[in-house]
Amino acid sequence: MNRRTALLGAASALAAIAALAGAAAAQDDDFPQKPITLIVPSAPGGSTDVTARKTAELMGEHLGVTIVVENRPGGGTLIGSRHVAQSDPDGYTLLAQSSAVSMFPFTFRDPGVSLDDLRPIGVMLRQANVFSVGQASEFTSMADLIAHSEAHPEDLTFGTGGPASPISYTVEMFKHASGANLSPVQYKGAGDTFPDVIAGRVTMVSSGYSGQSGFYEQGQLRPLAVSGPERIASLPDVPTLREVGVPLDVSVWLGIFAVAGTPDPVVAKLSGALQYALEDEARRAEIIEQGGDPAFLAPEEFEALLAREAETFRELADVTGIEPQ
């Protein structure tokens, strides 16, 4: 082979690469061309599942393709999350996740998937946590509860949906920030705690507004504080934790992730679809009615939120000495 043909070969190889790149770019422009799969790493019927299905419907409408919601539960959301992390970074496999994903490094010894494997698209829903007690409870304010706990540190309990659940972390953060002491009583999910909290066997529960709201009207649950940065429209009389002197604001979010390395144009399109879903009037009204915040977050804003949260969890893990499994 002489020099000339070698050069030619190199040139044609370069041309081929350029053509491929062009084709890839064109493909990104054409995204999406086939149905998208949104993996829900928990069982059907849970809050992630319900939110994902509603959002996927609207996003699909905007993108002109079907978004298929697929449940892959198990391993404390690890199985579904790993599945997405190992998929092609083409935007056709997405993950619906909660702050559980930020906690992986602290809850699992060998999670096999982390935020670095995922590319944040945005949040489907942000929701304040509501701290509530049962109808017969002696506590009518968060200050009462904290004061009681200081006098009788062994007395109070809180219901949680499992030792490594986001709820459990929220209450641990609350304990750390308020100085109150409550022992965790473990259930299989936040909803299972309600009978014992309502009947007064367990002191307090902290969970998303939408799960609790059905119990407010007849007074089975009494909300004492919300954990968000400001009061929520549906509970105008309930103060935030900051207002009652507990320096903490955490909100629960449910977000959508693509695989790390997904091209920017694809991310932009998915983010646009998410914005469309959040700006849908009916959906927006529904989110607000359920005590949620429908504000749209651009991928970069979501990324910043995740970074702040990771920092909080790292501090908490240091303070509480939570051991990964």
Add this chain to the structure above:
Amino acid sequence: MDMLANVALGLETALMPVNLAYCLLGVFLGIVVGVIPGIGALATMSMLIPMTFVMEPASALIMLAGIYYGSCFGSSVSAILINIPGAPHSAVTCLDGNPMARSGRAGVALFMASIASFAGGSLGIVVLMAFAPALGKFALQIGPAEYFSLVLLGMVASSAIGSGSMLKSLAMAAAGIWLGLIGTDPNTGSYRYTFGALELTGGVHLIALAMGFFGVTEVICSIGRLSLSHVTPGKVNFRSMLPTREDLRRSAGPILRGTGLGAFFGALPGTGPTVAAYISYAVELRVTKTRARFGKGAVEGVVAPEAANNAADQTSFIPTLSLGIPGSATMVLLLAALIIQGITPGPTLVANHPDIFWGLVMSFWVGNILLVVMNIGLIGFWVRLLLIPYRYLYPAILMFVCVGTYSIAASPFDVWLMLLFGVAGAFMRLAGLSPTSLLLGFILGPMLEENFRRAMVISRGDFAYFVEQPISAAILAATAMIVLFGAWSSVRSARALRTA
């Protein structure tokens, strides 16, 4: 009167042509997936949830609920005919249902199971209509201490279930409890017996366990008798399905007792149809005067659990709808369908959406009537299924069982686990060990542990908590009486043997 107005409102919703159609669709699908082992209400409902997006809330609920209680109706068919329960709650129905089929009384067994299911379901609806709010409030009184005592009672009462020696039953119950421990420690979150498999951290799934030990085991154990067929392919006419006067006389009591127990356990979130079926069978074993007939085709052993699981299916809507607290994974799905429709479940649902609640309840009547008509009409067809040669029937069953297990979590791991259970079950059967006690231990063991540990945290480690709660104390006293009575009667019979 209030109730009449509610019934009228409910009928108005339930009898709308579109809702009638969805009810029919629901119960028909339910009966089909109930009969097919492995594929159950849970998988079917989760597949159909997206379809309910575009439906009216009442129609969506009527259809999904129809699948749920319809599958309970259907699952006894495969238990009776091929000794494989269509769903875990019919596992006890195998004990006497299959021997009846083997002695040529398949038609009668199916007929009586349908009647018992209908009676249990109907009386369950009556309880639901009359006492939903009261029972909902009562369920709130049942806390960890009461659940612990109740589960203990269930374990003690059911220890007699299963043919063969008591020691073997206990060993199997212990094995079941061990299998139930696999997963994540409920308090500390540390892994137990997961052997590094991430798929096991959420525990072994009930469907994988039941379909392995009952379904695959049955298939493996039938390999040796491939050429045999267990019924004589004779006439299957209406007359051969009709129970004798004796059958009816024996069934009345068990149906009523089964219904009562089923209605009670269904109304408690967390227990439900499987536990109800076991306990009602155990109760029949204790009240009967002809215990030797059980396990050999006693009609009481078919009708009691079938009445119980269908009654429990209906009353399990009580905590779900009147409190917004789902007692099982299927009920979670039903609530999800409501949430997707923008309806907040909770104690105010009945007051805020009476048309949905009463419409659903009245659709249960429609559904149960459709079910009993369909099921009795289909008996001839079901019995003829037995004429299908094993070489076609069993591979098909294996396939359905695998598909059903795979559909739990879209994971091949569960399928391998189920097949492993099937092989283990075949060896167990050779050793005369029954999977019935194993399944009960698997279901009750984790409930016992979780509630015990919750009670311990709430009481700050004080064991007296269990007897300080009045309901719990009463249940524990009943449990102690069963143990003492059991000990006394065995001493007495031993003495009688010696003097004889």
